[in-house]
Amino acid sequence: MLFKRLCIIGVGLIGGSLARALRDANACEEVVGCGRQLDNLNKAVELGVIDRYSTDMVEAVKDADMVVLAVPLGTMASAMQKIAPVLPDDAIITDVGSAKGSVLQDAQHYLGKHQSRFVAGHPIAGSEQHGVIASVSSLFQQRRVILTPTPDTDTQALESVRQMWETTGAEVVDMNVQHHDEVLAATSHLPHMLAYALVDMLAHMETRREIFRFAAGGFRDFTRIASSDPKMWHDICLSNREELVNMLEAFGQQLHNLTQAIRESDSEKINTLFYNAKTARDEFTD
């Protein structure tokens, strides 16, 4: 038994899937959920994802030995502020946010004496769906979870969080926080911006109806991430603003160069870029 009482604040796709995986592995005695939407919380109980819930964080974290903050990044600070005064002295706290610098800053400001037992984490898993209804216990299997411990992080807390994620079938990797935010800006945050920006642009075009009518499979795959939760992505943009703006500017320059090459029918430049991209992309297996 890893935990006696696991508290999941935010029982959505990630929080719900984590609870399911840990229950399946018989890793905790009791799972307490916390959230704002009663229908989602009732559904979570009905599905057996959590044992019970409270809409009050103060109530929910009572006697918890592990607290998982699975809330949007913009809500992280206020959640920490609320729970800090009432957290048990030995409780371990972790989160699942897609940006880690901002979360560690929040922890520094608001978690007080619990700071060293806070382990910032980010499971590289998910989909454009959300809510406990979309949760599955296999979500993290063979996926990577990045932890970004600091020199102040309690070793035992770090090991507990690592063990928790390994129990879900994930591979856990430690990473420097700045490095995490750079890599994620490149592989996740920038692509989401491109997909949102493209679909928004096309939706504003006069030929909107035909555009969507004649879109093929490639377009569907390419724009799938534009169906992701706008509120969540708004928060990610602001939480990882600096790295994301750097990445957007670099991409703007790259696109400008490609546009120029096409304008000038510069076959060599076009071919080099396309071949290089294809070679890199083919290294993935689908």
Added chain:
Amino acid sequence: MLFKRLCIIGVGLIGGSLARALRDANACEEVVGCGRQLDNLNKAVELGVIDRYSTDMVEAVKDADMVVLAVPLGTMASAMQKIAPVLPDDAIITDVGSAKGSVLQDAQHYLGKHQSRFVAGHPIAGSEQHGVIASVSSLFQQRRVILTPTPDTDTQALESVRQMWETTGAEVVDMNVQHHDEVLAATSHLPHMLAYALVDMLAHMETRREIFRFAAGGFRDFTRIASSDPKMWHDICLSNREELVNMLEAFGQQLHNLTQAIRESDSEKINTLFYNAKTARDEFTD
């Protein structure tokens, strides 16, 4: 029986799938293939996609009543130049290129008296795979095929090409050529540029290895089209250059505005764009 002798020039994913679908429907007596890669042509015979082949276009189009040009856009002009002097007088000619303005110009320059029996066409189907090995008879089922007839197009030729595609299970739509090139620049050509440009940029970053290691499912879907045939896409860029450059410039401006909104933490602008994109994207079913 639609055709006595169907000649497919370019027995790849599209040409091969068309041949398969027409054979399955018993729509032609004989299918003659033409191409440059002997291994691909032999494979096509072995798979029963074509009856026989020639590597010489002049030989291949002999006595054909339907000729399908399924060659890269950059090769279209030279293919027309080669076959024009030897095409049977009543042969119908069509193509499957992703840009239509350039192909109609090629036809005007090189097809001479056969020009009115040339029907420009574009099946909105395919994948990032290529070669006859990837061909399947169901590729066009419930997909759209756009034809861009001109005032000079022979009515019977148009009807024959329409019937051919309907036989494969596709829905055939007529469209103005300029309109086709605009809509396709938006829904297909621009997204491919974004995917190629992104993967090329990331592949040049110092953290390249980690970037691809920590990429999640969303990134895979988003960049799948960057595995498309670089040569084919080089040709599409140049064939639809004007529309594509317009679209790239509009997107550059859109991206600039989003970057500015993120830089300024302009929540309202960010939220509006994301919600609008999600709403438009959700209209698709996956």
